[in-house]
Amino acid sequence: MTEVRICHLYPDHMNIYGDRGNISVLTKRLQWRGYSSKVTNIGVGDKYVPGDFDLCYLGGGQDKDQNIIALDLAKKSSALASAVDDGVAFLWVCGGIQLAGKRYVDASGNELQGVGILDLETIAGTERLIGDIAIRSSVEDREFTVVGYENHIGQTYLGSDSRPLGKVLHGYGNNSYDQVEGAVQQRVIGTYLHGPLLPKNPDLADLILTWALEHRTSESVSLEKLEDDFAVLAHERAVVRAGLKR
Amino acid sequence: MYFVARLIGKTIAFLSPLLRRGGGTSAPGVALLRLHPKAFSKLSDSLDRGSVLISATNGKTTTTRFLSDILANAGVACVSNTSGANLKSGVATALLTKEQHHEMGVLEVDEAALPEIVEENRPRMLILMNLFRDQLDRYGELESIAKRWREMVLALHPNTKLLVNADDPVLATIGLQRPGTIFFGLGDASSYSRDKLQHASDSSNCPQCSAPLSYEHLTLSHMGDWRCESCSLARPQLDFAVSRIRLDGLNGSDFTINSESGLHEISSKMPGLHNVYNALAAFSAASDLGIDQEGIVSSISKTVAAFGRTEKISINDRELHILLAKNPAGANANIDTLLLQPGPLHLCVLLNDRIADGRDVSWIWDVDYERVLNKVETLHVGGERSYDLALRFLYGGFDKEKIEVADSIPKLLDSLISSTSENSKLFVLPSYTAMLDLRDELVKRNVTHAFWKDGK
Numbered sequence: 001m002t003e004v005r006i007c008h009l010y011p012d013h014m015n016i017y018g019d020r021g022n023i024s025v026l027t028k029r030l031q032w033r034g035y036s037s038k039v040t041n042i043g044v045g046d047k048y049v050p051g052d053f054d055l056c057y058l059g060g061g062q063d064k065d066q067n068i069i070a071l072d073l074a075k076k077s078s079a080l081a082s083a084v085d086d087g088v089a090f091l092w093v094c095g096g097i098q099l100a101g102k103r104y105v106d107a108s109g110n111e112l113q114g115v116g117i118l119d120l121e122t123i124a125g126t127e128r129l130i131g132d133i134a135i136r137s138s139v140e141d142r143e144f145t146v147v148g149y150e151n152h153i154g155q156t157y158l159g160s161d162s163r164p165l166g167k168v169l170h171g172y173g174n175n176s177y178d179q180v181e182g183a184v185q186q187r188v189i190g191t192y193l194h195g196p197l198l199p200k201n202p203d204l205a206d207l208i209l210t211w212a213l214e215h216r217t218s219e220s221v222s223l224e225k226l227e228d229d230f231a232v233l234a235h236e237r238a239v240v241r242a243g244l245k246r
Numbered sequence: 247m248y249f250v251a252r253l254i255g256k257t258i259a260f261l262s263p264l265l266r267r268g269g270g271t272s273a274p275g276v277a278l279l280r281l282h283p284k285a286f287s288k289l290s291d292s293l294d295r296g297s298v299l300i301s302a303t304n305g306k307t308t309t310t311r312f313l314s315d316i317l318a319n320a321g322v323a324c325v326s327n328t329s330g331a332n333l334k335s336g337v338a339t340a341l342l343t344k345e346q347h348h349e350m351g352v353l354e355v356d357e358a359a360l361p362e363i364v365e366e367n368r369p370r371m372l373i374l375m376n377l378f379r380d381q382l383d384r385y386g387e388l389e390s391i392a393k394r395w396r397e398m399v400l401a402l403h404p405n406t407k408l409l410v411n412a413d414d415p416v417l418a419t420i421g422l423q424r425p426g427t428i429f430f431g432l433g434d435a436s437s438y439s440r441d442k443l444q445h446a447s448d449s450s451n452c453p454q455c456s457a458p459l460s461y462e463h464l465t466l467s468h469m470g471d472w473r474c475e476s477c478s479l480a481r482p483q484l485d486f487a488v489s490r491i492r493l494d495g496l497n498g499s500d501f502t503i504n505s506e507s508g509l510h511e512i513s514s515k516m517p518g519l520h521n522v523y524n525a526l527a528a529f530s531a532a533s534d535l536g537i538d539q540e541g542i543v544s545s546i547s548k549t550v551a552a553f554g555r556t557e558k559i560s561i562n563d564r565e566l567h568i569l570l571a572k573n574p575a576g577a578n579a580n581i582d583t584l585l586l587q588p589g590p591l592h593l594c595v596l597l598n599d600r601i602a603d604g605r606d607v608s609w610i611w612d613v614d615y616e617r618v619l620n621k622v623e624t625l626h627v628g629g630e631r632s633y634d635l636a637l638r639f640l641y642g643g644f645d646k647e648k649i650e651v652a653d654s655i656p657k658l659l660d661s662l663i664s665s666t667s668e669n670s671k672l673f674v675l676p677s678y679t680a681m682l683d684l685r686d687e688l689v690k691r692n693v694t695h696a697f698w699k700d701g702k
């Protein structure tokens with residue numbers, strides 16, 4: 001049985017938006033299709049060995065925790081970059097997208113170095129971008145909508161090497177101006193969307209699992225469809241909700 | 247001008263119970279504060295014996311109820327916002343509608359609204375109970391509320407008595423900033439201790455040096471008998487300590503409070519460890535206010551839960567238990583209580599995403615529903631975010647075929663009744679406004695009373 005190796009980065013510090021829900025979705029959708037998975041928690045001070053994983057997840061945390069994490073991530077950045085080059089699937093959410101970028105400048109002007117696996121930078125704004133959001137996404141040959149909740153003060157600007165995850169249909173997105181959300185570069189996805197992200201977005205979950213399985217097997221993978229009626233209904237309602245002005 | 251503003255406010259207060267839901271619990275205060283911004287301080291000053299303010303993420307309504315019952319039984323007439331309207335407008339409404347003979351206020355206050363209200367109310371006593379992760383979209387991170395509370399405590403009037411739950415490391419550290427703080431906590435909860443931190447726990451790091459805390463025993467979320475091995479900060483000495491706890495499922499609990507004056511054995515109708523904390527806070531406050539301790543003990547034994555908190559309602563020969571669950575810590579406390587319940591469970595979870603619930607419902611993924619799922623015989627989910635709940639239970643490992651999603655409260659109740667037999671116990675865990683919706687329907691079906699007729 002093919003076993004997908006998932007790295008959950010800093011689950012003790014970066015977990016405030018129901019992040020473990022994303023991990024449940026990844027492992028359950030593998031299990032339902034007859035694959036197995038192993039989740040390894042990697043925390044502060046632990047070593048990240050690039051060849052050990054097929055998928056790497058990082059969630060959102062409180063500001064003070066994000067500062068602790070940034071210092072530790074700096075020590076792992078070359079290992080992470082080599083995993084990216086090797087085609088490992090990355091999903092970094094909320095605080096994760098900021099830390100995946102080149103730098104984060106907070107409200108008092110302090111600069112935090114990011115890992116640099118996404119070509120973007122984030123500068124703290126003056127208003128929180130907060131609320132339900134829906135985006136139209138196109139990654140490789142797939143098109144789908146992604147729904148979620150955003151809550152960030154950081155204004156994120158993409159460089160030329162990364163593409164947005166999607167165009168904003170309703171909500172804010174990366175910043176107050178560009179009308180785009182998230183970032184994709186190689187097989188790294190960064191996004192502000194939580195809720196958590198994956199339960200209501202099975203298309204995105206399956207894209208990431210396809211990447212992880214392809215990394216694991218070195219073959220092209222096509223996942224069988226699952227019966228997703230709860231997810232489809234929750235997703236449809238979320239699109240409507242994001243479109244409501246309230 | 248103040249007189250006119252107060253008169254208009256009172257008129258609205260008189261009219262609004264007639265306007266159905268809301269029961270006029272906030273509108274008069276909104277009008278008053280708009281007409282006269284200083285009215286809040288003036289109203290506060292009109293209470294001869296001042297106010298006790300109670301704030302927490304969880305338990306403020308119940309603690310307020312315990313304490314106002316104790317004072318009332320001791321002959322101290324109190325005004326209280328028993329309906330749970332705890333923003334500035336709600337507190338102002340309570341003060342506005344106080345009666346002539348009321349000498350003291352016992353008021354629950356929203357965590358975010360607390361610093362401003364403390365400044366204007368200048369309470370005689372302030373009780374800080376706990377801070378848990380809650381409604382990140384509204385309150386922001388726990389850390390930001392804690393920071394505002396820290397500043398508030400440093401600026402407290404010297405005459406204000408401060409009572410703090412020593413089991414909450416962040417709050418205890420805030421309380422230690424000020425001389426004379428009274429600390430309460432669970433002295434010995436070893437029989438109900440957890441072996442590891444719950445997933446949703448915050449503040450498991452030392453508030454002083456950020457090293458991980460170690461615990462002699464863990465009660466709810468990050469609360470317990472904590473210490474930091476690295477800088478030696480530890481839970482302060484308890485002025486009021488609970489021991490010999492015995493929880494009896496939904497029926498209540500027995501425990502002993504140890505204070506300077508001796509041991510006090512308490513038997514309460516309120517279930518769960520979280521209510522032991524609430525009763526302890528009320529006991530400590532009332533003792534410090536000089537109320538006779540035997541009277542306190544007997545009053546606590548009589549207090550029953552406020553609407554929707556832990557409410558039992560009979561419907562079609564079934565027992566419907568409503569256990570409000572509006573954040574991970576509260577929901578986990580309810581799950582602890584359900585685990586003490588014998589036999590298979592009929593569980594129903596309701597989730598809305600209005601402002602009072604929090605627009606961001608990610609928190610349901612931080613609740614440890616998995617712990618109880620193997621006891622669940624029927625599962626209903628409902629509310630505006632019913633499909634988010636369906637996904638939560640599906641990915642939590644519950645059998646998909648057994649997840650009943652209801653699109654309306656009436657249909658949900660019908661389905662709950664038709665899928666269970668007579669004398670069944672049905673357990674509903676609703677978010678705040680989902681609880682109000684459910685109660686509306688129950689009032690319509692004539693099985694309970696409207697919430698603003700609750701209590702006094």
Ligand SMILES: [Zn+2]
Pocket residue numbers: 452453454455456457474475476477478479
């Ligand atoms: Zn320390």
